[in-house]
Amino acid sequence: MLHLYRIRYFLLILIIAACGALWPGVQAALKVDNSLSAWFLPDDPALRAYHAFQQRFGNDEVVILAVHDAQPVLTPAYLRAFQSLTRELEALPDVAGVTGPGNTTLPGRGLFSAPRPLLTPTTTAADVRGALLTLPTLRQTLFTPDYTTARFLIRLRQLPDFDDRRGDLLAQVQRVVYRHFPKERAHLGGVGIVYAGLNALSQHDFGLFLGLGYVLMFGVLLLVYRNGLLLLYTLGIVGLATYVTLGVYGALGYRVNLLTVLLPIILILLGIMDSMHVINERNRLHTAGSPAREDALQALGNVFAPCLFTMLTTVAGFLALLSCPMAILRNFGVFAALGIALCLFFTFVLGVLLLPLAKAPARTAAATHVVAHRLVAFYTYLLARPRFYGGLSVLLTLLLAAGLPRLRSDTYTLGYLPTSHQVVRDHRAIEASWGPYMPLELLIEPRPGHTLADAAVVQATFAFTDSVQRLRGVGAVVGFLSLYQAGLEAQVGAKAGRLHASQGALRIVQQQLSRNYPNLTRQFIHEPTGTGRVTVSGRMLSARQLTATVDTVLGIARATLGPVARVRPAGYQPLYAGIVAYVTESQTNSLLLSFVLVFGLTWAFIRSFRLALLTVVPNLFPVLVLLGAMGWLGISLDTATASIASIVLSLCVDDTIHFVYSYQQQRRQGLAPAEARLTTIAHVGPTIVLTSLVLFLGYAVMTLGSLKTVQLFGLLTALAVAGAFYGELVIFPLVLKRFDPE
CATH class of the missing domain: 1.20.1640.10 (Multidrug efflux transporter AcrB transmembrane domain)
Structure with missing residues (x-):
């Protein structure tokens, strides 16, 4: 010393x-x-698979916005707010796109019919109800059955420094949302919101x-x-x-x-x-x-x-x-x-x-x-x-x-957050007004000799969807099949279910989607690999509960889609479950x-x-x-x-x-x-x-x-x-x- x-x-x-x-x-x-970079090792196979999913379909940290009122949200004030909110969100440089009532376009009836916007400056509540009456698949992605809740999906861009900027990006989104709707009526959810x-x-x-x-x-x-x-x-x-x-x-x-x-x-x-x-x-x-x-x-x-x-x-x-x-x-x-x-x-x-x-x-x-x-x-x-x-x-x-x-x-x-936290309150409000909303991403990879547009694959995917939706705690299931279903509904209305086995009808819908809705199609179909994306909405679960749910869903997938396609979980949830x-x-x-x-x-x-x-x-x-x-x-x-x-x-x-x-x-x-x-x-x-x-x-x-x-x-x-x-x-x-x- x-x-x-x-x-x-x-x-x-x-x-x-x-x-x-x-x-x-x-x-x-x-x-x-x-x-995720703070939680998982860079060479973790699950993390590499997650990044591969993002390269195909973009950033999966979607912000869910549910606008809820005790009365239907089809009043002129709400409809104007939906459009202005969407325009302002889409103007943010780090927002890749918005899916919601404010910018939805209705598919045309014929092969060469141009799509038209759901909302215009003169649209009324009756117009909205009438337009969506024969398009139930589209309606359920935008509104609850009683029209008291509208849902927006805000997709953020895949940026190299996204993890560092997540807080600032979400703060921008929140400021825009709260300029149009008060906090007690606008509820934000999603993985990114929890992270923030x-x-x-x-x-x-x-x-x-x-x-x-x-x-x-x-x-x-x-x-x-x-x-x-x-x-x-x-x-x-x-x-x-x-x-x-x-x-x-x-x-x-x-x-x-x-x-x-x-x-x-x-x-x-x-x-x-x-x-x-x-x-x-x-x-x-x-x-x-x-x-x-x-x-x-x-x-x-x-x-x-x-x-x-x-x-x-x-x-x-x-x-x-x-x-x-x-x-x-x-x-x-x-x-x-x-x-x-x-x-x-x-x-x-x-x-x-x-x-x-x-x-x-x-x-x-x-x-x-x-x-x-x-x-x-x-x-x-x-x-x-x-x-x-x-x-x-x-x-x-x-x-x-x-x-x-x-x-x-x-x-x-x-559960890491206090029950009084705004994120927890918003989560509960979304589940109460809209239903289960946390996404479980699945990749549908057709087996050799099949494509996503094959009638056999489409029919099997619908069978899978019907079975999964019967599970407790599961909400809407959307994906590439939803695009086909919405396209068929635009053509034949309530008879759309009969055309799942029609290869000709499916081919027409596929052409219409590629021409009129290329950006939307890319969200659910990865053309270079022929892979389809299906999103199962569910409750926010613990990792153990999610593991059990994923195992059940994959069991259903093997029984319904097994002969024509391989199904595997993707996105954030498999990381969380692991x-x-x-x-x-x-x-x-x-x-x-x-x-x-x-x-x-x-x-x-x-x-x-x-x-x-x-x-x-x-x-x-x-x-x-x-x-x-x-x-x-x-x-x-x-x-x-x-x-x-x-x-x-x-x-x-x-x-x-x-x-x-x-x-x-x-x-x-x-x-x-x-x-x-x-x-x-x-x-x-x-x-x-x-x-x-x-x-x-x-x-x-x-x-x-x-x-x-x-x-x-x-x-x-x-x-x-x-x-x-x-x-x-x-x-x-x-x-x-x-x-x-x-």
């Missing part, structure tokens, strides 16, 4: 220079991105937890130490670690998302833990008249080894997330690990700068002595009753283990890898297989608390909660390592096991109590967040910290006494 002390000003200059260089990265990192809501709340929670974390740290340090320099020391550790981590994060092109919004509070809490171990050791060493510099440097030297290895075990727990198949978890693990390593670095660099200048408060030393005396008394009481507390621990373990079979993997993106498998794999891989890494590092540090095993195994209890509580409370494993178990293991083993390190030192000095245990708890016990309290309160603060992922992460981690505290004060001493006897 003396060498580090001698170059302290050089290190300070390097830190200042690094902070200046990383400022652009910090600015970039603070932009929020919860897009998540982005806004992520940014809100990032600022909230950054502020709350510093307030918590400020309050705890002032309450405990009552020293401005010690407060500056800890603020410097976590502030610099957070700043540099975000600077590197942003410089590498990453943006804050649902998980990395948690980075500030994690770094704040772990930075506090490191600083408290150093400060408490300095206070313990201080005696009347002892030089402050020697006390500070000796304290830093004494805690360097255990702090280094607790940092490594914690980093190992976060790096275990690299085994997960999802980008959002991998990036979270990597940059949390970077921030934790930086916390340790700044703990010692700022320690040689500031600690020699800070006085050791006598009041804190006296309070620490009182806590140490009470912990020794508790240990003596506990170890005198091993059967009772051992039996209690076994009972708790069995009770928590009984919750494990109840665990389920699932993700419900809309999250269930990813989450399960992430939980299993990361927890196993975390255990192996933590145990290996602990063994390397302690150099005793038996003590390493005694250190790590009791710390599986907080993991059991976490998973058992999730099972009993019905909390699903999702993208946020799947990462907690490995993190909890690495966090909770830290205090045990400090205990075992001190215990080994006492044993080497010749103390018997019983005496060494009591001396150790008196030495490190007060810091363990204080850091556990800070961790519990810090993670409990996360329940104040807006995002459900943040709330659950905070709640579950706080429960695990409480379980770790019980394991540290009850289970670990019992195990240590049993397997390291006199």
Whole structure:
């Protein structure tokens, strides 16, 4: 530490220079991105298939607008507003097109008849009803049967920087919509709308937890130490670690998302833990008249080894997330690990700068002595009753283990938002007024010898549609067959169903579509590959529910379309449905890898297989608390909660390592096991109590967040910290006494 002390000003200059260089990265990192590129790895097969779908049919992030009123929306005021809204939306440079009552054209009756607009300046309600009376397929894409709701589909352009600009694009659309209709009558929905809501709340929670974390740290340090320099020391550790981590994060092109919004509070809490171990050791060493510099440097030297290895075990727990198949978890693990390593670095660099200048408060030393005396008394009481507390621990373990079979993997993106959020309210309003609207995209690929316009393929597709629409929660089904049906209805009205088997009639309709509706046709038919698109509208489901629905739909497709075409899911929903498998794999891989890494590092540090095993195994209890509580409370494993178990293991083993390190030192000095245990708890016990309290309160603060992922992460981690505290004060001493006897 003396060498580090001698170059302290050089290190300070390097830190200042690094902070200046990383400022652009910090600015970039603070932009929020919860897009698919943040969730999935670039080489993920499902993501590549999604991009291939977009190349064929364009951007599938369609904004659904439902305009609803208690009375039919066919009044002159509404009809004028529909037309002006459509014109203004189509004028936006990033809108690819709008499908709705404002620009719909009615097909002509003959092969060479030109289409005519549904709405003109003189159109009346009777005109609209009359025009759509013989065109039921077209009517159901525009209005509800009672005409109280009109629907618009707003297609956004496929842009290279679409993910970065999504929020701004949707804000433009919202401003245009709300200029024509009040919020209580115009409801916006779709995947992009949900993403935008998540982005806004992520940014809100990032600022909230950054502020709350510093307030918590400020309050705890002032309450405990009552020293401005010690407060500056800890603020410097976590502030610099957070700043540099975000600077590197942003410089590498990453943006804050649902998980990395948690980075500030994690770094704040772990930075506090490191600083408290150093400060408490300095206070313990201080005696009347002892030089402050020697006390500070000796304290830093004494805690360097255990702090280094607790940092490594914690980093190992976060790096275990690299085994997960999802980008959002991998990036979270990597940059949390970077921030934790930086916390340790700044703990010692700022320690040689500031600690020699800070006085050791006598009041804190006296309070620490009182806590140490009470912990020794508790240990003596506990170890005198091993059967009772051992039996209690076994009972708790069995009770928590009984919750494990109840665990389920699932993700419900809309459920991340508060029920009072505008996105959730609009979603409910659309489903209530229009019906199920979330799209499940299917690709219809005719088998060799068939084309989409073949009567056999068209008939099979209609049979598939009829069967799917009988499923619970399924709304309208539209696609290339809807174009054929609308074209046939324009020719023969109600007799259109009889012509599904007429190859001649289908050929005429196909020619009419290609000539009069080329843009609309391209949305549902990809001519180069002869692939058709069918969109099944359904309720917004969790990933597990969607997986089951997709399996059912594909089963119907095999039974109806199997002989003439191959059907496969496409678009966003297969990615969403695949999250269930990813989450399960992430939980299993990361927890196993975390255990192996933590145990290996602990063994390397302690150099005793038996003590390493005694250190790590009791710390599986907080993991059991976490998973058992999730099972009993019905909390699903999702993208946020799947990462907690490995993190909890690495966090909770830290205090045990400090205990075992001190215990080994006492044993080497010749103390018997019983005496060494009591001396150790008196030495490190007060810091363990204080850091556990800070961790519990810090993670409990996360329940104040807006995002459900943040709330659950905070709640579950706080429960695990409480379980770790019980394991540290009850289970670990019992195990240590049993397997390291006199």
